[in-house]
Amino acid sequence: MSSDGPELSKYVTLVSHDGYEFVVLREAVLISSVIKGMLDPKSQFSEARSGRCVFEEINGMVLEKVVEYCQYWYKYKESENVPDMDIPVELCLELLQAADFLALDRMITAGEFDTIMQIAYAFNSSLSLGLNV
């Protein structure tokens, strides 16, 4: 759906190397600076145009957890006293590597979050502008 038109880009698609596709809220995946970079309209990556990111290094199970985490982070982004997300022990090391790869290792403060959101909105508006022209 996200490849249909960038104006619908409230969601993006993440694809694992074994072909699982996850459609996620765009704002939620911006927690990962790597994915954010891939989707940056200025970068001219094909991901930015199609809204579809393929991860050849991450399998479906791990990517599912990553996506779950993105939603979890998004849900709790401004709440205090957040319950920990459950991490399956057997996936722990792979997930750790994925987290490292996707740069999910830093805390995002409220201020930083606001800038992310601003970028996201600016991004949306720039896209719509681009379509109008």
Add this chain to the structure above:
Amino acid sequence: MRPGHRSHNTRRSISGPHSALTNYLASNNISAAQIRADAQARRAAAAADSSSNTPAAGELQPVTEEQAEVDEDEDEDEVVAGTSAAAAARRARQKRKKRDEAIEKIKKSKAYKKRKRNADDSDSDDLALALFNEKLAPLPGQMSNCEICSKRFTVTTYSRAGPDGGLVCNSCGKDLTQDEDANKKSKKKRGPAPKGGAGRRKIQSRILDGTYTVGAKNLMTLCIETLANNIDLADDLGDLPPPVIDRIARLLSKTRLLDPRTLDLFLQPHHDIINIYDAAKLKSDDFIKIFQLVPQLKKLKLRNAIQFTDTVMQYLITRNIALESIYIHGANLIGEDVWMEFLTKKGAHLKGLQIYYTDKHFGDKAVGLLPSVCPNLTRLKICHNQELSDQGIECIAKLSNLEHLSLQCMKKTSSNSYIKVIESIGPQLRTFSIKKVSDVDDRLLDALHEKCTNLSKLRITESEFMTDAGFARLFRGWKNKPLTFLDLQKCRYVDASRPRDNEHKVGLCSEGFEALMEHSGDKLQNLNVHACRHIPRETFEKVFSGDKSYPKLRHLEISFCEEVNDFVVGSIFRSCPDLKEVNVFGCMKVKDVRVPRGKILVGVPNALGMRIEGVDD
């Protein structure tokens, strides 16, 4: 109203032997036979009631009635005079009246209310009746029917009451007890489960640790925590990047899980950094194993390395390992000779030497050796050392490449030795930290002013001789670039008899504080003026006035600065946009400050103690 009246009358119509007690009781309107008859009747009524109340006991009702009849028969045998029908009817009426009264009373009682709360679905009359029956339950030694299994059993003092108020037999009683215990346990388990992530205590502890954040933890933290909790399942950490491995090591040490087995996870042959934050469980052999398995080791950090003994050090000396930095904490089993041997053999490559808590075994002789054997040393830190004295400190002056120097000696040290160090290597120093230097005075500050131009971190604590003028001289027109870290903790005047007077302006006071903020305010990230209690309120107000801004300041420690009040703290929040945490322990004039969103104020002297606020902006 007492039944005694009536029975007294009836008793008079029979003749028989009278005991002295009977006579006495009779003279007091008490009839022993009447009491007995009443008691029997009560028991019979109780038996009848309990059986009629228990649906399961339905088929056994005849037996109970029979029993009641038998009781009555006995009754009649003994109290021959009470046999007239009218008297029996009257007695029955009275009994019922008494029972109703008792039930009314029960309804008012605490036990009833309590039980009613617990079992709100049952009818109130039934409940009262059950309690009443319980009170009238068969006495020990009698037979009764179990409320649950309806079997007949002998009542003992240990017989339990069943759910409907009647008694239950021994085996059913046991089952009941077990069920209740199980219920209690499961309730306890469910009870304290926190509804959010962490409990209040945990959150407060995280605020104090400075690890408190709004929002979810990052994925890596979650993974690392899971991994640390299940480290016994891990055989190999695989190809994780060093920062991640370091974080795992920290977390494991925090929970004291680092032992000979988990140590293996961190010993990869290709690593060149080993950080072990808690080596207390490691034996000498384990330390030797580190050097065997990691031949390319460059940087070694060991805390609580108690068993890092002479043997281990000698093994390290024999190996072809060229350590660039060694950080060792608590290794008080290494003798000074072995230290000197190590420095002589391996010192040439050494860039960092950090030694903490080694008791008496790293003294003046070892430090004296440093300039000749460790020419490349850039970082030297000796903390909590009981042997190092002025003589050793003076030798540090000859370390021509030193950039970072931290000392904390347990022996008394004088200004002169530190001044010598500053005069010699001051210009290149980037860190200068001396702790608990009570005898050091203004001359050191002047030397710092004169020589140092590259300092970014400065710490001088607990000096009792430095004066406000000295601090002002240091910071006014100092050629040094602005500091990023400054700690002047407890540089203050102490006099128990006249604590408020400080006519010679000993310690950091108004001028010094103003001068330091003037000099370093732009770049300062971390400021600690803990217990510099002679800084006046006006100075704080001036330094943190509306037109001043300290854009980099993140951590401010102003605990025990007596003059700090709500207004000052408010001004601080206004002047320091990037501030993360302010400590105000012991500032008794801080009462009710509005803390901006995302900032932490620690140590407010109220019941909350510390807090974070998210509403103000």
